[in-house]
Amino acid sequence: MYKKQQQILVMGLGYIGLPTASLLATKGHKVLGVDISIDVVDTINSGNIHIVEPDLDILVRSAVNSGNLRASITPDVADTFILAVPTPFRKVGGNPRAPDISYVEAATHSIAPYLREGNLVILESTSPVGTTERIAEILAELRPDLVPSIPIHKTSSSVYLAHCPERVLPGHIIRELVDNDRIIGGINRASAAKAQELYSSFCNGTTFITDSRTAELAKLVENSFRDVNIAFANELSLICDRLGINVWELLELANKHPRVNILQPGPGVGGHCIAVDPWFIVSAAPEESRLIRLAREVNDSKPNWVVEKIRAKAxxxxxxxxxxxxxxxxxxxxxxxxxxxxxxxxxxxxxxxxxxxxxxxxxxxxxxxxxxxxxxxxxxxxxxxxxxxxxxxxxxxxxxxxxxxxxxxxxxxxx
Ligand SMILES: NC(=O)c1ccc[n+]([C@@H]2O[C@H](COP(=O)([O-])OP(=O)(O)OC[C@H]3O[C@@H](n4cnc5c(N)ncnc54)[C@H](O)[C@@H]3O)[C@@H](O)[C@H]2O)c1
Missing domain, CATH: 3.40.50.720 (NAD(P)-binding Rossmann-like Domain)
Known part of the structure; x- marks a missing residue:
C-alpha cells in the first residue's frame, strides 16, 4: 500500500515540476523541490512563483505555508524522486535537432548519491525512446549497490524506475494534473506498479501500465499527432489565402462532417512540446518519419509566410x-x-x-x-x-x- 505521507523530491521546478511538487505537498506529502536556479528556489521558498499559470500562485503559497513544500538547490534523501527537467533539442553533427537529454543525465547524477534501497525514480520529462533505460545505466554505474533491473518481466528491483510522461495543457495545468489519464511505463513490472500507486494517490484519471519505451514513444506520438493535424490546418490556410476563401469559415463548415475535426491554423507552432517532440521521432527513425518531418517543416515555415503578408501590407x-x-x-x-x-x-x-x-x-x-x-x-x-x-x-x-x-x-x- 502507498505510504500516506512520503518524502518526495522533485528535480526541476518549472511549468511541470512546480505544479507537481505543490500538488503533492498539498496532498500531505513532504516535498523537496530542487532546481539549479537559486532565483527559482528563493522565489518559491518565499511562497511566490516565477511562471504564469492560472491558480499556481495559490497552490504554491498554500503548499509552502503548510510546511510541506520547500525548495533547495541541493537534493536530499527521499522515498520518491521525480525528474521534470528540460529535454530540448540541440545540434549534433549533421542533425540540427537531435534530442538533448543532458539535463536528465545531470539530474540523475545529482540524485544518485541520495538513493536508497526501495526508492522510486520517475522520469516525467518528455524523452526520446530509451532515456529511462539510459537512467538505469547511469544509476548502475554510479550506484552498483542499487542496480535497477531492466527487463520488463522482473518483479522486483532494489531501485524502481518508471517513465510517466506529462500531458498537461499550459493554462490548465492544475486541473489536468489531477484529471488526465496517465501512461506509466515501468523499466520492469514492479516499477510500473510502484509508480502507479503514487499516481493513483493524487490522479482522478485512469493510469495505464506499459514498458518505459512504449510510454516514451506514446508521449512523442501524442504531440506529433497534434503537429501533423495543425500542419494540415496551416496548409489549408495558405491554400485558402491563394483562393480568396476565409479559412475559418471553411473549417467551421468542414468540421460539421461527423467524422472530420480539423484543428485551427495559426502563425506557426510553438512551445516546448509540439514544436520539439516530433523531432525526437524523426531523429530516431529518419527514413520512416516522412510525414512527421514534413508537418514540422510546414509549421516551421508559417512564420515566414506571415512576415511576407505583413511586409506586403506595410x-x-x-x-x-x-x-x-x-x-x-x-x-x-x-x-x-x-x-x-x-x-x-x-x-x-x-x-x-x-x-x-x-x-x-x-x-x-x-x-x-x-x-x-x-x-x-x-x-x-x-x-x-x-x-x-x-x-x-x-x-x-x-x-x-x-x-x-x-x-x-x-x-x-x-x-
Ligand atoms: N511545459 C509543458 O507544458 C509540458 C507539458 C508536458 C511535458 N513537458 C515536459 O516536461 C519537462 C519539463 O518541462 P518544463 O516546461 O517544466 O521546463 P521548465 O524549463 O519550465 O523547467 C525546468 C526546470 O528544471 C531546472 N533544471 C534544469 N536542469 C536541472 C537539474 N539538473 N537539476 C534540477 N533542476 C534543473 C531548470 O532550472 C527549470 O527551472 C520537459 O521534458 C517538457 O518537454 C512540459
Missing part, C-alpha cells in the same frame, strides 16, 4: 507602424519557448519592415530584448495590427478602433 504606408499583439506561444500564458509570435516579431524588427510595437500582457518587465508597449498605445499608433496570440485581452478589443487600420488576424479571433 508597403502601403510611408513609415509603417506595425502593432504585434502577443509574443507567447499560445493564449493566456507567458511561455515564449519556440514561440512563432516571438519569431515573427523578431523578423519584423530585424528586417526593418517598419516601427514594430509589440504588446504582451503576460510577461514581466524583465523582458529586455525589445520594447513592450501597452495595448492602448499599440492600438492608437499602429497602421497594421497583427494578432499573433489569441489572449483574452485581445478578444475584448473594440473592433471600431480598428476600422481605419489594416488587420492581419493569424488566430482567427475576428473571423
Amino acid at each position: 508597403e502601403r504606408f510611408k513609415n509603417p507602424v506595425i502593432g504585434c499583439l502577443g509574443l507567447a506561444f499560445k493564449a493566456n500564458i507567458d511561455d515564449l519557448r519556440e514561440s512563432p509570435a516571438l519569431e515573427i516579431t523578431r523578423m519584423l524588427i530585424r528586417e526593418n519592415i517598419g516601427l514594430v510595437m509589440s504588446c504582451e500582457p503576460n510577461i514581466s518587465e524583465d523582458f529586455r530584448e525589445f520594447p513592450i508597449y501597452p495595448l492602448a498605445d499599440v492600438l492608437t499608433e499602429a497602421d497594421v495590427v497583427v494578432v499573433l496570440v489569441d489572449h483574452d485581452e485581445f478578444k475584448q478589443i473594440d473592433r471600431e478602433i480598428l476600422k481605419e487600420k489594416v488587420v492581419i488576424d493569424t488566430r482567427g479571433i475576428w473571423r
Whole structure:
C-alpha cells in the first residue's frame, strides 16, 4: 500500500515540476523541490512563483505555508524522486535537432548519491525512446549497490524506475494534473506498479501500465499527432489565402462532417512540446518519419509566410507602424519557448519592415530584448495590427478602433 505521507523530491521546478511538487505537498506529502536556479528556489521558498499559470500562485503559497513544500538547490534523501527537467533539442553533427537529454543525465547524477534501497525514480520529462533505460545505466554505474533491473518481466528491483510522461495543457495545468489519464511505463513490472500507486494517490484519471519505451514513444506520438493535424490546418490556410476563401469559415463548415475535426491554423507552432517532440521521432527513425518531418517543416515555415503578408501590407504606408499583439506561444500564458509570435516579431524588427510595437500582457518587465508597449498605445499608433496570440485581452478589443487600420488576424479571433 502507498505510504500516506512520503518524502518526495522533485528535480526541476518549472511549468511541470512546480505544479507537481505543490500538488503533492498539498496532498500531505513532504516535498523537496530542487532546481539549479537559486532565483527559482528563493522565489518559491518565499511562497511566490516565477511562471504564469492560472491558480499556481495559490497552490504554491498554500503548499509552502503548510510546511510541506520547500525548495533547495541541493537534493536530499527521499522515498520518491521525480525528474521534470528540460529535454530540448540541440545540434549534433549533421542533425540540427537531435534530442538533448543532458539535463536528465545531470539530474540523475545529482540524485544518485541520495538513493536508497526501495526508492522510486520517475522520469516525467518528455524523452526520446530509451532515456529511462539510459537512467538505469547511469544509476548502475554510479550506484552498483542499487542496480535497477531492466527487463520488463522482473518483479522486483532494489531501485524502481518508471517513465510517466506529462500531458498537461499550459493554462490548465492544475486541473489536468489531477484529471488526465496517465501512461506509466515501468523499466520492469514492479516499477510500473510502484509508480502507479503514487499516481493513483493524487490522479482522478485512469493510469495505464506499459514498458518505459512504449510510454516514451506514446508521449512523442501524442504531440506529433497534434503537429501533423495543425500542419494540415496551416496548409489549408495558405491554400485558402491563394483562393480568396476565409479559412475559418471553411473549417467551421468542414468540421460539421461527423467524422472530420480539423484543428485551427495559426502563425506557426510553438512551445516546448509540439514544436520539439516530433523531432525526437524523426531523429530516431529518419527514413520512416516522412510525414512527421514534413508537418514540422510546414509549421516551421508559417512564420515566414506571415512576415511576407505583413511586409506586403506595410508597403502601403510611408513609415509603417506595425502593432504585434502577443509574443507567447499560445493564449493566456507567458511561455515564449519556440514561440512563432516571438519569431515573427523578431523578423519584423530585424528586417526593418517598419516601427514594430509589440504588446504582451503576460510577461514581466524583465523582458529586455525589445520594447513592450501597452495595448492602448499599440492600438492608437499602429497602421497594421497583427494578432499573433489569441489572449483574452485581445478578444475584448473594440473592433471600431480598428476600422481605419489594416488587420492581419493569424488566430482567427475576428473571423
Ligand atoms: N511545459 C509543458 O507544458 C509540458 C507539458 C508536458 C511535458 N513537458 C515536459 O516536461 C519537462 C519539463 O518541462 P518544463 O516546461 O517544466 O521546463 P521548465 O524549463 O519550465 O523547467 C525546468 C526546470 O528544471 C531546472 N533544471 C534544469 N536542469 C536541472 C537539474 N539538473 N537539476 C534540477 N533542476 C534543473 C531548470 O532550472 C527549470 O527551472 C520537459 O521534458 C517538457 O518537454 C512540459
